[in-house]
Amino acid sequence: MVSSALPSKRKSQPENRASTARPAQLLAWYDRHRRRLPWRAPAGQRSDPYRVWLSEIMLQQTTVKAVGPYFEKFLARWPDVSALGSAELDDVLRMWAGLGYYSRARNLHACAVTVLREHGGAFPDTEEGLRKLPGIGPYTAAAIAAIAFDRLTMPVDGNIERVVSRLFAVEEALPQAKPQIQALAATLLGPARAGDSAQALMDLGATICTPKKPACSLCPFNEDCAARERGDQDTFPRKAAKKTGTLRRGAAFVVVRGDELLVRSRPAKGLLGGMTEVPGSDWLAGQDDADALAQAPELASVKHWHRKLGVVTHVFTHFPLELVVYTATVPARTRAPDGMRWVPIATLDGEALPNVMRKVVAHGLGE
DNA sequence: CATGCGTGGTG
DNA sequence: TCACCAAGCAT
Structure with missing residues (x-):
C-alpha cells in the first residue's frame, strides 16, 4: 500500500x-x-x-x-x-x-x-x-x-x-x-x-x-x-459436443496391367471432388461387402480376383470408413473401361490421389 | 444455422 | 484408444 x-x-x-x-x-x-x-x-x-x-x-x-x-x-x-x-x-x-x-x-x-x-x-x-x-x-x-x-x-x-x-x-x-x-x-x-x-x-x-x-x-x-x-x-470456449458419424463400408478394386494401375476421376464436387481414385463400390452405412464385385459391372470382364486380407480404414471429418480391397492382374493391352485410364505405378506420387486412396493402393499392391 | 468437407497430431 | 482439434468455406 x-x-x-x-x-x-x-x-x-x-x-x-x-x-x-x-x-x-x-x-x-x-x-x-x-x-x-x-x-x-x-x-x-x-x-x-x-x-x-x-x-x-x-x-x-x-x-x-x-x-x-x-x-x-x-x-x-x-x-x-x-x-x-x-x-x-x-x-x-x-x-x-x-x-x-x-x-x-x-x-x-x-x-x-x-x-x-x-x-x-x-x-x-x-x-x-x-x-x-x-x-x-x-x-x-x-x-x-x-x-x-x-x-x-x-x-x-x-x-x-x-x-x-x-x-x-x-x-x-x-x-x-x-x-x-x-x-x-x-x-x-x-x-x-x-x-x-x-x-x-x-x-x-x-x-x-x-x-x-x-x-x-x-x-x-x-x-x-x-x-x-x-x-x-x-x-472455454463453450461448445456442444459433436457426434461421430456412422461407420461406412465399401470395396475398392486395384487392377494392375503390367506396371500400370487402373484409375478414374471422382466427380468434380463433393467428397474428394475432382481427385483420382481406383474404381470401387459406393460407401454406405450397414453395407456388407459380400456382393461388392456385383457393384462394379464395368469390371465384369476382369477375372481372377483376389481379396486382400484385412481392411483399409480411414476417418473422414464426418464418418469413419472401412474398405475391403480386391486385386486382379489383367493382360497387356487390356482396354480401360469407359471413364477410366491406366497410369504408371511409378508416377502415382504425382497423381491427385487423396490419402485414403494411397492407403488402398499400398494395401492392394503390398504382399 | 446445420451440414459436408481431409488429414495428421494430441493427451 | 479415441474424441477432439487445426489460421473455415460453401451451401
Whole structure:
C-alpha cells in the first residue's frame, strides 16, 4: 500500500488500465515471441498479398506443420498469382494432394484466375472486395486485409475464439457466441498494426493459450484473464459436443496391367471432388461387402480376383470408413473401361490421389 | 444455422 | 484408444 491518500476510485483503476493497455501488451509480447513462418515477412515489413492469401487458404483447418512443405512447393512452382492463374487445375490438384479439403484447391485456382483476369493480377485491398473471391470467407478476407494491406480489422479464427472466450469468460456457446466474440476481439485492436495484432493472438493461441493445459504462466494476459481467475480456463470456449458419424463400408478394386494401375476421376464436387481414385463400390452405412464385385459391372470382364486380407480404414471429418480391397492382374493391352485410364505405378506420387486412396493402393499392391 | 468437407497430431 | 482439434468455406 503506497498511501491512503489515493482517490477512492483506486479500486476500479486496474480494470480500466488493463482494458486500454491490452492492445499494446499484445504487440509487445508479439515483438518478443513471434514465430518465424515461411509466409511471414520480417518484422516491420509488409507481406506479399499473394503469399498471405496462399498461406491463409492452406491454413484453413490445417496445422502450420502440415502446410509448410506445401507452401514451399506451391511458391516454387507458381511464384505469383499470374503464374497460378495460368496453371491447369489438374496440376494444382496434383500439387494439393494429401493436404485435404480439396474444394480449397479448386477455389484457389478459381480465385487466381479471377484476380488475374478481373483485377489485373492485383488482389483487392479491402475486406469487402476480398470477400467476393472464391474460397475467401469472413475470416480469410479480414486476415488478408489486416496482414497484407494493414486494414484495421480483426479476423477471428479458432485460436482467437479460444483466447478471447477465455480472456472474457464468454459463457455463451459457439457458434451462437460468434458475434459477441468478434466484438470482444475487436477491443484488442489498437490504432495500428492490425495484422500483427491478429497474428499475435494466433501465436498466443497456438503456443500458450492452447486447447488443453494452457501455459498461463507465460501469457501476457495472465493477470487479466477472467477464465483463469475462475480456474476453469480449459473449459472455454463453450461448445456442444459433436457426434461421430456412422461407420461406412465399401470395396475398392486395384487392377494392375503390367506396371500400370487402373484409375478414374471422382466427380468434380463433393467428397474428394475432382481427385483420382481406383474404381470401387459406393460407401454406405450397414453395407456388407459380400456382393461388392456385383457393384462394379464395368469390371465384369476382369477375372481372377483376389481379396486382400484385412481392411483399409480411414476417418473422414464426418464418418469413419472401412474398405475391403480386391486385386486382379489383367493382360497387356487390356482396354480401360469407359471413364477410366491406366497410369504408371511409378508416377502415382504425382497423381491427385487423396490419402485414403494411397492407403488402398499400398494395401492392394503390398504382399 | 446445420451440414459436408481431409488429414495428421494430441493427451 | 479415441474424441477432439487445426489460421473455415460453401451451401
